[in-house]
Amino acid sequence: MSPTTSDPAERTAPAGIDPRSPRFGAGITAALLLVVVMLGLAGAEAPAFVLLLAIALLFAWGAFAGVRAHPYGLVFRALVRPRLAAPTELEDPRPPTFAQLVGLIVTGVGVVLALVGLPAAIVFAAAAAFIAAFLNSVFGYCLGCQLYLVGIRLRAAA
Amino acid sequence: MTSLLPVLAAALLLAVATVLGLVWRRGQGRINAATGNRLTVTAVELADEAGLHPQLGTEATLLQFSTEFCSRCPGTRRLLSSLTQASSDYPERQAVAHIDVDLTNRPDLARRFNILQTPTTLILDRDGVVTMRIGGAPHRGDVVETLRTILKGNNVSYNL
Numbered sequence: 414m415s416p417t418t419s420d421p422a423e424r425t426a427p428a429g430i431d432p433r434s435p436r437f438g439a440g441i442t443a444a445l446l447l448v449v450v451m452l453g454l455a456g457a458e459a460p461a462f463v464l465l466l467a468i469a470l471l472f473a474w475g476a477f478a479g480v481r482a483h484p485y486g487l488v489f490r491a492l493v494r495p496r497l498a499a500p501t502e503l504e505d506p507r508p509p510t511f512a513q514l515v516g517l518i519v520t521g522v523g524v525v526l527a528l529v530g531l532p533a534a535i536v537f538a539a540a541a542a543f544i545a546a547f548l549n550s551v552f553g554y555c556l557g558c559q560l561y562l563v564g565i566r567l568r569a570a571a
Numbered sequence: 572m573t574s575l576l577p578v579l580a581a582a583l584l585l586a587v588a589t590v591l592g593l594v595w596r597r598g599q600g601r602i603n604a605a606t607g608n609r610l611t612v613t614a615v616e617l618a619d620e621a622g623l624h625p626q627l628g629t630e631a632t633l634l635q636f637s638t639e640f641c642s643r644c645p646g647t648r649r650l651l652s653s654l655t656q657a658s659s660d661y662p663e664r665q666a667v668a669h670i671d672v673d674l675t676n677r678p679d680l681a682r683r684f685n686i687l688q689t690p691t692t693l694i695l696d697r698d699g700v701v702t703m704r705i706g707g708a709p710h711r712g713d714v715v716e717t718l719r720t721i722l723k724g725n726n727v728s729y730n731l
Binding site: 447554 | 574576577578580581584585587588589591592593595596638639640641642643645646649674675678679681682686687688689
């Protein structure tokens, strides 16, 4: 009578992914976001904007096509995973997919604000997204998971 | 001086993110004795929409709070369910039970138990009183030690 086997979330969970794959991708994203911050502060606004836009589009790809279809996931499977031991456990792809959506919103706000004449937003959005991507990649912290719970609590309060 | 600003800002960002990460990691899986108001969990309040509710363990219960968007919940689920014990006294009951609650449909429980991260695990005694609280993925040794203390206090023995 284990209650875990009757958990509907478990039954409908999609096939797992290697948990190191999203962290690998977050590492690339964090490095690129740091470049955006430096470009923005160096006064190279146009390149900073283009790079942030590219990062936002990559987040959109992950959020809407799923992390499994993300280019960094393909790179991970082709080049990195063959050099690593098999993963000790697989991870539900929904949390990292949700994290892509969070990344899209943060970087997307930066892009939109820059377009309406607030170029400083590029650096702020890139810095905020960098912290989340860095924590995810290096420490395994899942901001999307935390925000989802906050959302549940806010919905209850409303 | 202006040419140094981007590099300094990048270094500062890296440092801030690293400190945040270290602080967060230190708190992960930490086990704390329940403080403040004595909270008692009843099986009935854990009932699903159909009104079916799980049964608490006759000696202790590992109450896990999860959501679908939680990278460490499945691993925690496996760890805690491996620590359950069938009751030697009551057929069809468990001495140590594991109950996993998805907070998506139970925001009331998230508020009542002040759940700020998933997974969060509460260890309940035989009366459903919250004795320990673990935020983040628990360490097996902490859970086993707490269960042993509870079982010893109940004067029962199980091989954990």
